[in-house]
Amino acid sequence: MFADAVLGAFRTMAKEINDKGIQGEEVDKMNGALQRMEALAQQYDDMSEFSGMMMQESLYTVFSDFYGRALSKANAAQYQVDNTKYDAETDQKL
Secondary structure (H helix, E strand, C coil), X not given: CHHHHHHHHHHHHHHHHXXXXXXXXXXXXXXXXXXXXXXXXXXXXXXXXXXXXXXXXXXXXXXXXXXXXXXHHHHHHHCCCCHHHCCHHHHHHC
């Protein structure tokens, strides 16, 4: 079925987010877009119709946007610095 070829990359990306334990509104919206893609794949037997609906609803863009936001937010949180513990001696060693 064409859905596996089209949606395989999106499924892998969603699994990556899940495996990293990333959560939040961005992940929920990304997963919502993937669920809609899966529903459309079940609804349409014709690749052209399926692809047209995906484009009409901007599902590729929505998924990719929220995937990027989820990764960015997770990476930003990982590298936050606690500025309340400034130590001049430690700063000089950097």
